[in-house]
Amino acid sequence: MEFVIPGTANLGLFVVAAVALLLVPGLAVLFIVARSVEQGRLAGFVSDLGIHSATLVHVLAAALGLSAVLASSAIAFSIVKYVGAAYLIWIGLRKIFGGSKGGDAEATPARHSYRRLYRDGFLVNLLNPKTALFFLAFLPQFVDVSRGHVATQIVFLGLVFTGLGFISDGCYALVASAAGKWLKQSRTYLNFERYVSGVIFIGLGLTAAFAGNHRK
Template sequence: MEFVIPNPANLALFVSAALVLLVIPGPSVLYIVAQSIEQGRRAGLVSDLGIHTATLVHVGAAALGLSALLASSALAFGIVKYAGAAYLVWLGLKKLCTPPTPAAIDAAPRRRRYARLYRDGFIVNLLNPKTALFFLAFLPQFVDVGRGHVAMQIVFLGLLFTALGLVSDACYALAASAAGRWLRQSRGYLAAERYLGGALLIGLGITAAFTGSSKK
C-alpha cells in the first residue's frame, strides 16, 4: 500500500500549530520538570521517553478509531481519567510519606531507577484521556481526505507530533535540570524538596480530575 502523507500546505500548518501547542506547558511538561529538578537531566529525559512512548499508543488508538470510542463513552472516559488522576495523587502521597534519611540533606539526591521513571512517565500519559481526545480532534484537521489512506495520514501526523514533543520536552528537561543543580545547593530546598515535589504531583492529579469534568 502506498504511503500517503498530507499535502505540503497542510503539513506546514500542522507543524506550526503543533509547535505553538508544545511550548505551552501542560501536565506532562510539569511532570518532566519536577523529575528533572529533583533528580537531574537523565531522569527528566527518561521521563520524557516514557511519556512519549505512551503518546505513540494514543496515536495508534486514534488511527484505529479507539479514541472515538473513548470520546463517545462517558463511562470509559471517566474510568481512564480518574485512574490517571489517582495515579498522580498516589505518586505524590508516596513522595510525601517517604522522609529522607538524616544524611540526605548533605548528600546528593537519591536516584530512582530509570526503568521506574520510564514506567511512571508512560503511565501518567497513557492514563490521560485528554491526550487521546486531543489526537482525535487535532490530527484530522490536517488530513487531506482527497489523498485517501486517512489512517496512514493520522499515523504520520501523530509520529511527527511525537517527535516534536520529544524534542521540546527534552529542552524543558535540560533547562529544569540546570535550575535543579542550583536549587540543590540550597539546604532549605533540599529539606523541603519532598514536600514541593509531592504537592506538585498531587496538584497535577487534582487538576486532571476536576478540570474539564465533562467529556465534551
C-alpha cells in the same frame, strides 16, 4: 499498504500549530520538570521517553478509530471536525477559568530507577484520557481526505507531533535540571501559563472551525 502523507500546505500548518502547542507547558512538562529537578537531566530525558512512548499508543488508537469514519463520509468528517474544534475551545476556556493547581507537579523527593521513571512517564500519559481526546480532536484537522489513506496520514502526523514533542520536552528537561524549581513553585508562572495556554487552545479551535478545508 501505501503510506500517504498530507499535502505540503496541511503539513506546514500542522507543524506550526504543533510547535505552538508544545511550547505551552502542560501536565507532561510539569512531570518532566519535577523529575529533572529531583534527579537531573537524564531522569528528565527518561521520563520524556516514557511519556512519548505512550503518545505513540494514542496516535495508533486515533488512526484506527478515525480512519474509517473520516474516509467514508463528508458529513462524518464535518462532525468530527467541528466537535474537535469545540473540544479545543473548551480546553482553552477551562484553562483560563478553571484556576491553577500549584500542587499538581509536586513529587516525592525519593530517587527512582530509570526503569521506574520510564514506567511512570508512560503510565502518566497512557492513562490520561485527555491525551486520547486531544488527538481525536487535533489530528483530523490536518488530514487531506482527497489524498486517501486517512489512517496513514494520521499516523504520519502523530509521528511528527511525537518527535517534536520529545525534542521540546527534552529542552524543558535541560532547563529544569538547572533552573526548573521556580517553574514548579511560582504562583506567578502558573497563572501566566494558564492564560497563555488557554488563548492558544481557543485560537486553535477557532482556526479549525473556520479554516477553509473545502472538502466535498
